[in-house]
Amino acid sequence: MHRVLIHPASYENCRVAVDRAFELFPQNISGKKIVIKPNVLRTSTAEEHIVTNPALLRAVVEKVEEMSPAEIVVGDNPGLFNYGDNENSFEKTGLMAAAKGYYKNLGNTLHHLPFHPDFMPEVGVSKEIMDADILISLPKFKTHGLTVMTGAIKNSYGILPGAQKARLHQIAGTPERFHEVIVEVFRLRVPDFFIMDAVVGMEGNGPASPELREIGLILASDNAVALDGVVARMMGVDPGRLRFLQKAKAMGLGDFASHMVQIEGEMRILPDFKLPPLGGEAITGNPAIRELMNARSRVRPQADPELCTACGSCIDHCPVSALAMRENLPVVDAGICITCFCCQEICPEKAMSLK
């Protein structure tokens, strides 16, 4: 039996809900490396409510600080395509200040893992995420045009830096397959604990819709499938109809069935909650948007001739042999490259970048 906490909260008093969440789901934090991952979709202001609110992040950081961890890291990989906006995104939303000096750019060092061969043979996950003793995920209660809702499972898509996210969007091609992708990414490192910002949520065509919804709650669980199942019900959606929840359940990652989830608090269905239009077709069925996605996910590595010493290290480390030396400069075969970052990471001269 899973448990999900539903606790009344405002941004001024959310520490009360955070305390209750840690009481219900005790975490052995003393002496451990704790990584806290808010949902930082992109550069925005806190008032747009497209990211986890800084008040919740601050409350969680302060709670964890009091429990004597060895190390705290706060970070995310904002954006589908960008590499340079990490600090900006944290600064502008107020999440940098809320991180109280524990912020780290998670896009700088990667841990490479095999992935589902239908999509990509390998992906690079932020090393800090893989090194965490305890990973705390702070999702936001929002709708999403491709997956209907974005919650605990979808927040883990941000463990992949930069263009890999765009590339997987492109390879997935349909909403159904993208549902599969987000579960495959989620299970690379299942977070230990989830505290969701549902004080101000989002309805309509999320994940960056202007249609905000005052909900006044913090939700928490140690199981993402149970938590997302509750969120789906609150939105008026049968969780059994969401492909990503079906798949996560089938893989043994948890259960959303009502009889398998004990609610601590009061669950209410939000009246007249607006779901995204067409359940993803508005995005993937739109040729103009698909073309934009395809174009933007064609980010590929390029060596700077001024810096490259033709050492060949990038060629040796490319997992799919997409690089070859031509006139003392590595050149990529764009049709083979899986945008895994290995070459950029390995280059001793910092000559390789994704453009």
Ligand code: SF4
């Ligand atoms: S060329 Fe670079 S980014 Fe592309 S697959 Fe090879 S190592 Fe990865």
Ligand code: SF4
């Ligand atoms: S690793 Fe860097 S310096 Fe070496 S060949 Fe590749 S781009 Fe050039």
